[in-house]
Amino acid sequence: MNEAPTSERAARTIKATRVSLTILEELKTRDGATLSELATDLSPSKSTLHCHLGTLLDEGYVIKENGEYVLSLKSLDLGGYACERKNGYKSGQENVDKLARQTHQPVQFVVAENGWASYLYQKAERVHEVPTRVGFTTHLHCTAAGKAILANLSEETVRKIVAERGLPAYTDRTITTRDELFDELESIRSDDIAFDVSERWDGIQCVAKPVRTADGEILGSISISAQREMVTEEQFKETYPAKLANSASVISINASYESIYPD
Amino acid sequence: MSNTGDDLTIGLAGLGAQGIAYAHRFGRFDHTYIGADFDSSARAEFENVVGGAVTENPKDLLEYDLDGLIIALPPKFHEPIATAALESGVDVLIEKPVAHTLHSARRIENAADESDANAMVGFYTKFYKSSSILLGYVADGYFGDVTHVDAVIERRRGLPGRGTWFTSQDIAGGGALIDIGIHALDLVMAIYDYSPIEWTWGQTTTQFGNKDDYLYLETTSEHKDTDLFDVEDAASVVIEFANGGTVNLRVAWATNNRERHEYRIHGTDRGARLDLTQVYTATVGREETDIVQEDDITDREILELYDVRSIGENHFVDSRVVAKGVDAYERQLSAFFDGIGSRTPYEKNSIRHGVKVQEVVDSIYRSASKGEPVPTDSFDDIDRR
The missing domain is CATH 3.30.360.10 (Dihydrodipicolinate Reductase; domain 2)
Structure with missing residues (x-):
């Protein structure tokens, strides 16, 4: 079914489901909303939205707080499951925690899905200073973590991702051309380490190591991100890469043995 | 050489250097052996050395009617397989160290305490x-x-x-x-x-x-x-x-x-x-x-x-x-095989001693x-x- 052309796939989709999911997304973006607020931004009529919200309330995906509709924690259960089913998640989590403790910098374990970079797990001492959260999804070309993954995918796969998701600029340092991106991925492959300096967020630089299975298949990447003034050149270029390499190997070994544990 | 004649079914979890060292001695005993490792080249080596059956996930060894299980996996992965084996009444020989941490070693010891089966630790010295x-x-x-x-x-x-x-x-x-x-x-x-x-x-x-x-x-x-x-x-x-x-x-x-x-x-x-x-x-x-x-x-x-x-x-x-x-x-193998099914703790290299060392x-x-x-x-x- 994955091979179905977009138009054919669209023909088989259910509009109502799409409306429900759009409502959920909108409630996240707006940090809660009233029916009237939703009706101003979304195209379905107020009464249609009302029916959808009623269903979502009924199913427990939405709750009412102080007169506003907000997302419930039920999506956390789905999200928690979606995280845990990823190979390497548990060890990724342990290693992110350990690195965050050792470096006092924000650390993340990132995987690629559907051509996007998903932040599967992260740890930071000063949470409010970090622009991401678990589940945060962004383009793959604009962070060290994403580029570390792209560098381990086939050229064909990367071309497909670029064609589907584009190469938008987030800052004036973001890579925006395919040639530049392929050069960058080549250099990441040769050093087996990826860097970005203010390519996604101004003032934030990251270093990432790809995490591969024993068979060389890419699982994701582990990265340390830091505000530029909070990190020395030596930490960024030597200390952190060495620590990340250690963690990436440990996650890889653990991932190989994950299925030995009871279901 | 003992146990001549009684054909036991022995599983070997982990076919790295340590596991293969055991496998090289298997031919001196009249038992049936099944090996398990996630790595395909390790499985190929086992087949070459022993000629026995192989499976990918060590956990699957427990689906065979094992008499004994030898665990030669990396220490962190001893516990899940050792406890599962002991819970199903299978005697185990665990490569040293018992586990990667004392807590994990103790959980294996607890599983042995609660089981009729026994655990031996590979202090071959x-x-x-x-x-x-x-x-x-x-x-x-x-x-x-x-x-x-x-x-x-x-x-x-x-x-x-x-x-x-x-x-x-x-x-x-x-x-x-x-x-x-x-x-x-x-x-x-x-x-x-x-x-x-x-x-x-x-x-x-x-x-x-x-x-x-x-x-x-x-x-x-x-x-x-x-x-x-x-x-x-x-x-x-x-x-x-x-x-x-x-x-x-x-x-x-x-x-x-x-x-x-x-x-x-x-x-x-x-x-x-x-x-x-x-x-x-x-x-x-x-x-x-x-x-x-x-x-x-x-x-x-x-x-x-x-x-x-x-x-x-x-x-x-x-x-x-x-x-x-x-x-x-x-x-060491001989002592392990001899004790299988005896339901009395191993005298040499018992799990209790292994945990004390840990x-x-x-x-x-x-x-x-x-x-x-x-x-x-x-x-x-x-x-x-």
Whole structure:
């Protein structure tokens, strides 16, 4: 079914489901909303939205707080499951925690899905200073973590991702051309380490190591991100890469043995 | 050789160097063997050596009607498979260390306690004939009371595969101490009959492991080009037993010196020296786990007894034990197979002793990180957690 052309796939989709999911997304973006607020931004009529919200309330995906509709924690259960089913998640989590403790910098374990970079797990001492959260999804070309993954995918796969998701600029340092991106991925492959300096967020630089299975298949990447003034050149270029390499190997070994544990 | 005739079904979980060392001896017993490893080349090697069936996930071994299971996986992965086997009443032989942490080792011990089945730990050093003779003399009171043991295991270039799980704290639980030092700890604790320990002191260092210019001399271990190395490659240890007896232990995966694997036993009446250096160096470039041909132990294992007498005149007597050599690995396997289904705990290398040794390893690491001796009281803290 994955091979179905977009138009054919669209023909088989259910509009109502799409409306429900759009409502959920909108409630996240707006940090809660009233029916009237939703009706101003979304195209379905107020009464249609009302029916959808009623269903979502009924199913427990939405709750009412102080007169506003907000997302419930039920999506956390789905999200928690979606995280845990990823190979390497548990060890990724342990290693992110350990690195965050050792470096006092924000650390993340990132995987690629559907051509996007998903932040599967992260740890930071000063949470409010970090622009991401678990589940945060962004383009793959604009962070060290994403580029570390792209560098381990086939050229064909990367071309497909670029064609589907584009190469938008987030800052004036973001890579925006395919040639530049392929050069960058080549250099990441040769050093087996990826860097970005203010390519996604101004003032934030990251270093990432790809995490591969024993068979060389890419699982994701582990990265340390830091505000530029909070990190020395030596930490960024030597200390952190060495620590990340250690963690990436440990996650890889653990991932190989994950299925030995009871279901 | 025992168990001739009774055909047991034996599983082997983990077909790396350690697992294959066991597999090489399987042909000497009339059993049926099934191997398991996630790595396809490891499975191919097992099929080549044993000719037995293979499966990918070690967990699947329990679907066969196993009589015994040998666990030679990386230490972190001992627990899930060992506890599952014990819960289904299958006797297990667990490669040393019991686990990567004391907590994990204790959970395996608990599973053994709650099961009819038994667990044995792979401290094969005790299965050398000379070790066994030495322990016999100790038990017989030949040395009087043992007051001190000086033990050393130092390899020249013996780092086991840098960048593999062997050099990962997370997977192996430590470095040289938990990998090879644990054999010496087990033997000295056996000499003191696993009696209570007053305190331990340890210092751990990393001199060679994280260096790019480490020379790969005389080693065939697999070295991967990664930076996975966060464990010690040497340790110094002092132990005081509650009876006042002491131990000095020095362990190193690599030294700029000659290889040594030696124990000096000081008793109130007599003393002894056990030298197992040749067991390793005679197979330099190969592991101790390689098959040892039967030869006189005086060629490879040296056990000397020191006495003082006053017959005619006062004089010293240095005597040397002569006995037919054995393959320690084969003897360990034989002891494991013999005990299968007996429902009585293994006398040698029981899980209880394995966990006691692991308690000491844990205390040495705690002492090394604190920089001071650790009293035995703290063992109980962990015990109750």
